[in-house]
Amino acid sequence: MKICPFVDGSKIGTHTAASREGLAQRLKDIQEQQNQSPFRDVFEKTFIYFTALQRQGCASPPHEPTIYIGDEAAARENRNAHQVREQRGHSGKETCNGRLLFRYTASGRAFIQCEHYNRNLNIDHFIDFRPGNGLLNSTYLEALFLGDKNLIEEFEEDAAIIHGVGPRVQCSSIANYSTIKVNCSFEHRSASGILENPEMVICPCPVKFRIYEPLPDYREECPWVLVVCPGEHSHPIPIPSKTPPSIRAEIFQLLDSLESDLSDLTPRRFLRHPSVKIFLKKRLPRLLNPMLLDLHPSLGNRDHLRGYIKLVQDKKFPAGTGWEGIINLKKQQDETIPQDERYIRYIAEIPALGQLASTDDPTDDVEDSPTPFRIIICMSKNNSIRLSKAHYVQSDIGFKRIAGYQEFELGGLDPTTRISNISTYCRIYLNRQTAEAHRLIFHKIDEIVEIDTGHRLKWRHIHSKGPTSAEAVGIYHIAVDQHGGQAKGFGLYLKDIAASVPRMAELHEPQRLLQDLDEYEHLRRILRLCRVHFLRNIQQCGVSNDVRQKMRSLLCMEHPNWDTTIREIEGEGGKAAKDWVADKVRSKFAFSGICWAKSFIPREIWQIGDETSNIIESLHSDVNREGLSCTLLGGIIKGQHFDTLKEKTLENLISTGVRPSYHRGHISESVTRSLKRKSEATHKILEKQDQDIVHQNKKIKRALEGVTATHEELERFVQGSSNHLVINRAEKKREKAMASYKKAVEMSTEKIGTGSGKVGLLLPPLPDRPHSGNSTM
Numbered sequence: 001m002k003i004c005p006f007v008d009g010s011k012i013g014t015h016t017a018a019s020r021e022g023l024a025q026r027l028k029d030i031q032e033q034q035n036q037s038p039f040r041d042v043f044e045k046t047f048i049y050f051t052a053l054q055r056q057g058c059a060s061p062p063h064e065p066t067i068y069i070g071d072e073a074a075a076r077e078n079r080n081a082h083q084v085r086e087q088r089g090h091s092g093k094e095t096c097n098g099r100l101l102f103r104y105t106a107s108g109r110a111f112i113q114c115e116h117y118n119r120n121l122n123i124d125h126f127i128d129f130r131p132g133n134g135l136l137n138s139t140y141l142e143a144l145f146l147g148d149k150n151l152i153e154e155f156e157e158d159a160a161i162i163h164g165v166g167p168r169v170q171c172s173s174i175a176n177y178s179t180i181k182v183n184c185s186f187e188h189r190s191a192s193g194i195l196e197n198p199e200m201v202i203c204p205c206p207v208k209f210r211i212y213e214p215l216p217d218y219r220e221e222c223p224w225v226l227v228v229c230p231g232e233h234s235h236p237i238p239i240p241s242k243t244p245p246s247i248r249a250e251i252f253q254l255l256d257s258l259e260s261d262l263s264d265l266t267p268r269r270f271l272r273h274p275s276v277k278i279f280l281k282k283r284l285p286r287l288l289n290p291m292l293l294d295l296h297p298s299l300g301n302r303d304h305l306r307g308y309i310k311l312v313q314d315k316k317f318p319a320g321t322g323w324e325g326i327i328n329l330k331k332q333q334d335e336t337i338p339q340d341e342r343y344i345r346y347i348a349e350i351p352a353l354g355q356l357a358s359t360d361d362p363t364d365d366v367e368d369s370p371t372p373f374r375i376i377i378c379m380s381k382n383n384s385i386r387l388s389k390a391h392y393v394q395s396d397i398g399f400k401r402i403a404g405y406q407e408f409e410l411g412g413l414d415p416t417t418r419i420s421n422i423s424t425y426c427r428i429y430l431n432r433q434t435a436e437a438h439r440l441i442f443h444k445i446d447e448i449v450e451i452d453t454g455h456r457l458k459w460r461h462i463h464s465k466g467p468t469s470a471e472a473v474g475i476y477h478i479a480v481d482q483h484g485g486q487a488k489g490f491g492l493y494l495k496d497i498a499a500s501v502p503r504m505a506e507l508h509e510p511q512r513l514l515q516d517l518d519e520y521e522h523l524r525r526i527l528r529l530c531r532v533h534f535l536r537n538i539q540q541c542g543v544s545n546d547v548r549q550k551m552r553s554l555l556c557m558e559h560p561n562w563d564t565t566i567r568e569i570e571g572e573g574g575k576a577a578k579d580w581v582a583d584k585v586r587s588k589f590a591f592s593g594i595c596w597a598k599s600f601i602p603r604e605i606w607q608i609g610d611e612t613s614n615i616i617e618s619l620h621s622d623v624n625r626e627g628l629s630c631t632l633l634g635g636i637i638k639g640q641h642f643d644t645l646k647e648k649t650l651e652n653l654i655s656t657g658v659r660p661s662y663h664r665g666h667i668s669e670s671v672t673r674s675l676k677r678k679s680e681a682t683h684k685i686l687e688k689q690d691q692d693i694v695h696q697n698k699k700i701k702r703a704l705e706g707v708t709a710t711h712e713e714l715e716r717f718v719q720g721s722s723n724h725l726v727i728n729r730a731e732k733k734r735e736k737a738m739a740s741y742k743k744a745v746e747m748s749t750e751k752i753g754t755g756s757g758k759v760g761l762l763l764p765p766l767p768d769r770p771h772s773g774n775s776t777m
Helices: 020-032 038-056 070-087 138-146 149-163 245-256 267-271 274-283 302-316 323-336 381-389 435-453 484-500 519-523 531-539 545-553 562-587 603-608 614-624 632-656 667-719 724-749
Strands: 100-104 110-114 210-212 226-228 344-350 373-378 392-398 406-413 422-430 477-480 527-529
Touching (some): 245 274, 381 632, 406 435, 422 435
Parallel strands (some): 392 477
Antiparallel strands (some): 210 226
16 A cells, blocks of 8 residues: 555554455544544645645746745745656646735735736736635734744644644555555645655555466366465555456446447436446345445546546547547448438538628628638438428527537428428538528538439429419428528528529519529528517517517518508617617518518418427427537437437338327317417416506505505694694605505506406506506505
């Protein structure tokens, strides 16, 4: 074993037999030797704070030079050499080597600062006011920083003799020989008075193990091994920190079996993983709630488990779980999997894509980042075929699943059945949301569809022979949220597609050529804004309910007074309403995405098309259950598992008729559920409003009773000819009660028109208050 040089050799325990009970007793004895007291805790807290500062120093990047000479330079060199040995070959971060100084503010508050700190020039250097908050022994701390040997000795001798704590007490640090720890965990005061963190030394043990194994020819008759260990061990019972090889092999086998969960595995996730629980139930059937540490105590160390997990991860993913890992996974896929079964279809890193983005368009989400644009497109052949047959599509982008990347999805109802089985057509991971990024996305999806089906995607207003819904082909309608970069990128893609077909008259404006349409005019013929996103945006706008109602009225088939309503919103809603209208106008596609009359989408297609993006939102929510904040590799593997499950579930439905749930999947069920949810939501809101009315009625009653009581009190004092001081006090009391009453009336007035109508609203019959059907008093 290894021991600290400051350990009292005469107090090192010995043993002739090892047992769990003996080890527990040894640890208990060490704990009992430490006399717990408030003084001990404060002293230890102060000393540890000082040693941590000496070890850490100022963490600011090095800039100003610091000169050390003589003994100070030698001491610093020794400390640096000691830290290098502690790092065991790992290079540390280069930081400021300025001295840490103990100072006082003008008001007498103690603090620590780097000598290079200047609140006007160098505020990034170390400064800490913790010593002045009274939670540390500032006198002892100041002595340590100033090197006051006499005061330090006085404090540390008292602490060692009376309380058994401090750098002058004998150490009890003993560690297993196999530990990677080089130095003792505690600072000790040497004979020369210097604080040092000594290296652990090997404690020799004369005892030897002799192992007797039967020869191979006799192992069937004698399948045992004899271990003989004579003599007394010159050290305490070791801590069982090393996992036996047989158990370690089981852990590695268990980790290998986790597959899609391995890339994002942490010790905590491993401990609660269902596969681990099942394994432990089988392995330790007599325990009620078996844990890994029941298999062996060493597995209770999370860092120990983390080391095993990393070994398996490095073996499975030699290039890591980030960008390089995905490149390696794509390479392995292309080398081992047939073309028809590949999932990762395109991966690229494009340094110059950001330069192509339009920086003069406020709807474009342009990011000034040195990181190159990265994109990964995942799409199976079957989903590619489904997309080529789809007529109604939804798109959305998520941010939660993969750290540092957005997840763009195209999805919709299954085009072959048009029932409540939804599909993710493709899943794209990217680190930009610019228009050029989305333009590239749609072009690459188009190319993949052509590889899988032999033809490119068709779009109604480009490839149809006529403007009516009966003549429509391809994708009729796409529902999106109001993201400017996404919409513009899609419009630019459609503009490119229109430029690639023969010149022809535009379907809805025959006097114009299809090729003359700009990106937003293309959107006017196919794109629709999600109703939920639009209404949510209105609810968050800081305007009155009347103005909100006028905003909501714009979401329609045809509006009788569109321009007048827009003017009324801007005039009555103030700056918030003007900004809201300006945002919709600036987007160049919002109004045509909420009102059919403003678009060129055929009426029947608008009526049957998706008015919300709930389908794609539910797909995002569903895949998020596979895990959040994943690594790039882990997120893609989990996404593939999810998409494969969805795909096979749909194929099973088509080939066998077995549905994923007991619901029939008919549109009547979804309509019924929608009406039920809306009714329940309405009742919940009205019930809450009724409760608010009841609560407000109680408040206005109390306020009225207060006015009445103070008025009667004032009348009694006046009639009783009380002195002026008493009358003045009663008048102020009545004025205060009247102010409370008026405030209660104002709050009740705000609730006019709310509630279910079953609960009356108490209000006084004021002549300037509008009449309300649910007000009484």
